[in-house]
Amino acid sequence: MPILKSENLKSFYILDIYGKKHVIQAVNGVSLEVEESEIYGIAGESGCGKSTLVRVLYGMIEPPLSLIDGNVFYKRNGEFISIFTLPEEELRKLRWEFISYIPQGSMNILNPVIKIIDSFWDFIGAHISKDEKEKMEHSLFEFFKMLGLPSKTLYAYPHQLSGGMRQRVIVALATFLNPKIIIADEPTTALDVVAQRGVIQLLKSIQSFLNNTIILVTHDMGVHATISDRIGIMYAGNIIEEAKTEEIYEDPLHPYTQYLIKSLPKIGDKSYKVSVPGTPPSLANPPSGCKFHPRCNYAMEECKLYVPKFVEVKPKHKVACFLYSKEVDS
Amino acid sequence: MNFVRRYLIPRLISYFLVIFVGITIVFIVPRLSPIDPVQQMINTITTMGTYMDPQAIEKLTETLKDLYGLRGSLWQQYLNFLGRFIKGDFGPSFFRFPVPVSKLIADSLPWTVGLLSVSTFLSWLIGNILGGICGFFYQKKWARFLENTAMVIRPIPYYIFALILLLIFGYFLKILPIAGGFSIGTTPSFSLRFIADLVKYALLPLLSMMTLGIAVTLQSMRLIVQNILREDFIVFAKAGGVKNRTLLFKYVIRNAMLPQITGLALSMGQIFGGALITEIVFSYPGMGTLLYNAINTGDYNLIMGITAISIVGIATFILIIDLLYPLFDPRIRYR
Numbered sequence: 001m002p003i004l005k006s007e008n009l010k011s012f013y014i015l016d017i018y019g020k021k022h023v024i025q026a027v028n029g030v031s032l033e034v035e036e037s038e039i040y041g042i043a044g045e046s047g048c049g050k051s052t053l054v055r056v057l058y059g060m061i062e063p064p065l066s067l068i069d070g071n072v073f074y075k076r077n078g079e080f081i082s083i084f085t086l087p088e089e090e091l092r093k094l095r096w097e098f099i100s101y102i103p104q105g106s107m108n109i110l111n112p113v114i115k116i117i118d119s120f121w122d123f124i125g126a127h128i129s130k131d132e133k134e135k136m137e138h139s140l141f142e143f144f145k146m147l148g149l150p151s152k153t154l155y156a157y158p159h160q161l162s163g164g165m166r167q168r169v170i171v172a173l174a175t176f177l178n179p180k181i182i183i184a185d186e187p188t189t190a191l192d193v194v195a196q197r198g199v200i201q202l203l204k205s206i207q208s209f210l211n212n213t214i215i216l217v218t219h220d221m222g223v224h225a226t227i228s229d230r231i232g233i234m235y236a237g238n239i240i241e242e243a244k245t246e247e248i249y250e251d252p253l254h255p256y257t258q259y260l261i262k263s264l265p266k267i268g269d270k271s272y273k274v275s276v277p278g279t280p281p282s283l284a285n286p287p288s289g290c291k292f293h294p295r296c297n298y299a300m301e302e303c304k305l306y307v308p309k310f311v312e313v314k315p316k317h318k319v320a321c322f323l324y325s326k327e328v329d330s
Numbered sequence: 331m332n333f334v335r336r337y338l339i340p341r342l343i344s345y346f347l348v349i350f351v352g353i354t355i356v357f358i359v360p361r362l363s364p365i366d367p368v369q370q371m372i373n374t375i376t377t378m379g380t381y382m383d384p385q386a387i388e389k390l391t392e393t394l395k396d397l398y399g400l401r402g403s404l405w406q407q408y409l410n411f412l413g414r415f416i417k418g419d420f421g422p423s424f425f426r427f428p429v430p431v432s433k434l435i436a437d438s439l440p441w442t443v444g445l446l447s448v449s450t451f452l453s454w455l456i457g458n459i460l461g462g463i464c465g466f467f468y469q470k471k472w473a474r475f476l477e478n479t480a481m482v483i484r485p486i487p488y489y490i491f492a493l494i495l496l497l498i499f500g501y502f503l504k505i506l507p508i509a510g511g512f513s514i515g516t517t518p519s520f521s522l523r524f525i526a527d528l529v530k531y532a533l534l535p536l537l538s539m540m541t542l543g544i545a546v547t548l549q550s551m552r553l554i555v556q557n558i559l560r561e562d563f564i565v566f567a568k569a570g571g572v573k574n575r576t577l578l579f580k581y582v583i584r585n586a587m588l589p590q591i592t593g594l595a596l597s598m599g600q601i602f603g604g605a606l607i608t609e610i611v612f613s614y615p616g617m618g619t620l621l622y623n624a625i626n627t628g629d630y631n632l633i634m635g636i637t638a639i640s641i642v643g644i645a646t647f648i649l650i651i652d653l654l655y656p657l658f659d660p661r662i663r664y665r
Binding site for chain 1: 469561562563565566567568569570571572573576580581584585588658659660661
């Protein structure tokens with residue numbers, strides 16, 4: 001059963017530069033379904049719209065980003081609600097309790113002039129009543145202990161913590177109210193490999209303990225291989241392939257995914273790795289038809305004219321490529 | 331203990347160093363000028379037509395050298411000057427001979443400090459609040475309106491603005507006095523009547539300085555707030571559903587205040603120099619008027635006295651803010 005789904009989601013950045021309108025098609029018709037208590041990975045190169053997609057899924061649409069078409073549904077208490085028709089206050093309440101967000105690690109992710117514990121109460125306190133807050137004070141320390149964080153970090157200022165520590169505090173902050181869905185937008189990108197492992201393991205252990213759904217965005221295929229259950233590959237604002245993790249690694253169908261998987265180093269394999277020819281397409285002026293056709297070895301005439309439909313070609317394996325299905329996306 | 335050794339002492343040292351260097355420059359600069367104040371004074375007297383025999387001139391020169399602190403070698407003069415500075419003695423004024431400079435400054439200082447500290451602080455406070463709100467709600471129409479108003483007001487030179495106010499309220503409407511610090515004939519006292527009189531006279535200078543001060547602070551605060559709104563922690567707090575009130579005051583304003591607090595310290599220090607043009611336009615009996623007269627009459631002792639007071643004022647305020655800063659920004663603590 002899906003807990004979050006999007007239908008033909010289109011969200012563009014509309015920039016007005018010296019009176020000339022620039023439209024950047026960051027998310028261009030994404031339809032996806034995320035199952036309950038799975039870890040759904042989104043992978044893709046820089047600038048393909050991964051971060052924008054999860055922002056839209058989270059309902060964080062602020063100018064210059066605007067929603068053009070489509071809808072996002074959350075399943076709450078057994079029924080789907082469309083988040084764009086919700087009043088702002090309702091959406092605010094939904095956040096952290098039902099769905100939470102872990103941003104990319106950076107220096108300034110927490111208010112630098114207040115203690116961690118004050119940040120905690122600002123975030124948590126906005127979603128619970130005063131009485132509940134008093135009861136939670138104790139469980140906060142328990143929670144920190146459970147996550148292996150010393151409780152004195154609560155009384156530190158953000159600048160006194162290391163990057164990995166800070167990111168773990170963020171993970172704790174985003175999961176404390178036990179949300180059903182956690183959206184993690186490159187949670188490990190700014191960290192060194194050891195700290196990365198700590199954060200990933202923390203996320204994984206929280207997920208297996210609390211049984212929440214995680215949408216994980218990263219371009220690091222190693223991270224995906226470690227924890228994602230299912231992976232969606234994004235290219236130029238669209239999801240072009242989606243399958244179980246093993247399936248993606250063992251039998252990639254889309255030529256772009258094939259390049260991606262072939263580029264991964266393997267122990268003992270010293271062969272030369274071929275990268276995708278050409279450069280990533282501009283989202284302000286994307287190619288016609290299948291957006292990958294200028295870089296694709298198998299490009300056919302129809303690829304230049306029509307957009308392939310995102311269809312299931314094998315059980316639970318969807319791909320948008322004319323090599324596998326001739327269906328055209330309208 | 332750590333705080334004293336690593337924070338307090340270095341700052342105290344730099345405080346005294348700044349004052350020392352400043353005072354030394356105050357001592358050196360007039361001595362680089364080709365004008366000999368003693369000769370100038372004698373010239374003034376002789377051009378008035380007074381006949382003086384050479385012996386009298388000799389005597390006068392000696393006395394004047396004493397008064398100007400010009401006796402002895404440069405080094406001796408410097409030591410004497412430092413010694414007198416510590417005692418707060420800058421010698422007699424020349425344009426109001428023989429009143430000592432310190433007495434003149436003591437008379438003018440309360441006027442200036444009273445007027446300027448109120449206007450500086452209030453315009454800083456109001457400007458920051460308005461600017462903070464303007465920056466936070468930058469998409470709202472009224473915020474744009476407020477911002478544009480500030481943009482129109484800010485480039486007006488404040489003497490023009492002061493003159494316009496003076497014309498409207500003092501000349502056409504005749505509801506506020508045109509010049510002075512208090513009504514002629516009243517004696518300064520702590521009565522309610524005198525205070526009301528003071529406020530009435532201070533209103534126009536206050537208004538002219540505050541309107542422009544608010545516009546300047548508003549614009550800078552709005553810019554800082556807009557930059558802070560793009561910071562990661564604001565985006566994250568918004569994503570976390572932190573309430574708007576908390577977000578505005580605890581997240582945006584508190585962070586945006588940090589550079590503004592430094593700005594307040596700097597402008598508070600500058601009040602000891604007086605608001606030259608405003609005080610002249612409104613004939614306000616403050617440091618600005620005093621400095622103007624001192625420069626006009628070439629009164630070296632007075633100029634040096636006022637400059638020294640300004641240096642001490644600015645350095646002291648910076649020291650105070652430096653010591654208070656760790657309270658506002660935890661990142662500054664112990665380092």
